[in-house]
Amino acid sequence: DTEVTQTPKHLVMGMTNKKSLKCEQHMGHRAMYWYKQKAKKPPELMFVYSYEKLSINESVPSRFSPECPNSSLLNLHLHALQPEDSALYLCASSQFAEMNTEAFFGQGTRLTVV
Amino acid sequence: QKEVEQDPGPLSVPEGAIVSLNCTYSNSAFQYFMWYRQYSRKGPELLMYTYSSGNKEDGRFTAQVDKSSKYISLFIRDSQPSDSATYLCAMSKGGGADGLTFGKGTHLIIQP
Numbered sequence: 027d028t029e030v031t032q033t034p035k036h037l038v039m040g041m042t043n044k045k046s047l048k049c050e051q052h053m054g055h056r057a058m059y060w061y062k063q064k065a066k067k068p069p070e071l072m073f074v075y076s077y078e079k080l081s082i083n084e085s086v087p088s089r090f091s092p093e094c095p096n097s098s099l100l101n102l103h104l105h106a107l108q109p110e111d112s113a114l115y116l117c118a119s120s121q122f123a124e125m126n127t128e129a130f131f132g133q134g135t136r137l138t139v140v
Numbered sequence: 141q142k143e144v145e146q147d148p149g150p151l152s153v154p155e156g157a158i159v160s161l162n163c164t165y166s167n168s169a170f171q172y173f174m175w176y177r178q179y180s181r182k183g184p185e186l187l188m189y190t191y192s193s194g195n196k197e198d199g200r201f202t203a204q205v206d207k208s209s210k211y212i213s214l215f216i217r218d219s220q221p222s223d224s225a226t227y228l229c230a231m232s233k234g235g236g237a238d239g240l241t242f243g244k245g246t247h248l249i250i251q252p
Contacts, residue, residue, distance in 0.1 A: 028186075058237060068228055069184065071239035081237035116183055123237040126191070128170055131183040131229075 028053065029131035032117050038138045041107060047135045049100040049117030057123035058100040060092060060114040063134070069116055075100060076123035095126075107139045143167050146229055146243025154251050159216040163229035163243045166210065170241070175214045178226045178245065179224050187227075188214065219250045233251040 035094040039045050049058065057076050060063040061069035072137045074082035075094040089111075100117055114136050153159055161175075172191055176184035188203040188211075190196045196203045202215040202224045212231075216223055220235040226247050 030183075032183075057237075061239075068242035068245055069240075073235050074239055076237050082239065084239075114181070116184075118240075124234045126167065126232070126234040128186055128189045129240060130186055131176070133183040136181065 028128075028130045030117055030119055030130050032115075032132035034135060034137050035133065036136050036138075038140060039104065039107065040140055041109075043107075044105045045102070046104065046116055047102040047117075047137075049132055050101075051119040051130075053097055053119065053121075053130070054097075055119040055121050058094060058102070059118040059120075059129070060090075060102050061118060061131075062064060063114040063116055069131075072120055073102075073126045074123055081123055104137075107137075109139050112137055112139045141182060143241050144229065144231065144243040147246055148245040150249055152249040152251060155219060155221060156177045157219050157250075158251075159219050159223070159245050161214040161216075161227050161246050161248070162230075163231075164210055165212075165240060165241075167232060167233070167241075168207070168210065169233040171234050172232045173212050174221070174230045174240070176202075176228040176230060177223075181227075181233055184228055210231060221252050222248045224248060224250045 061071040063069045073092045093101040114134040118133045121127040175188040178184045193207045204213040226245040228245040229243040
């Protein structure tokens with residue numbers, strides 16, 4: 027099973043709302059990632075968690091707050107977003123954060139900020 | 141110069157043709173190479189994973205890596221309309237916490 031599950035699939039939120047995206051994997055992977063993908067662009071790395079600790083933050087604005095409660099779960103908390111934050115948010119996992127094994131992506135959450 | 145270059149297409153070929161997709165890169169530190177297929181509004185699906193130079197075959201797909209030329213390829217044999225999608229190359233350096241560096245993606249259209 028190489029499944030990474032993301033919920034919700036779609037989310038519409040106002041600029042003053044607080045919402046969370048969730049990601050789950052049961053492959054025993056120790057690294058999990060958040061990517062952002064705008065239309066017709068490749069995914070862009072946002073955060074890397076390795077063994078439940080934040081390893082990389084690609085200068086992401088503080089209105090995006092990641093959390094890794096355990097080795098199987100990854101959350102992305104959203105607050106005071108802007109319309110330009112509308113995008114497909116992808117979660118991925120790999121065995122290790124060194125990226126020397128395959129990385130598997132979820133189906134994404136399509137976020138619209140109004 | 142971007143780290144990874146990939147022609148965005150679109151690339152249109154007839155059903156049954158052999159498709160060749162390519163990426164070039166500039167950073168010789170890249171060691172791990174992946175190809176993903178992405179259908180519209182879906183997440184990327186891992187097709188092939190290779191380490192360093194060489195070939196790897198899986199069904200109708202063959203991945204090639206030439207590190208001396210900094211050039212990677214994906215070949216699709218007996219192409220089907222269901223192969224119509226965006227194909228993303230991705231690579232990583234390894235050796236420390238890292239993410240994937242992607243090409244822009246090539247939009248492939250297989251004509252029935």
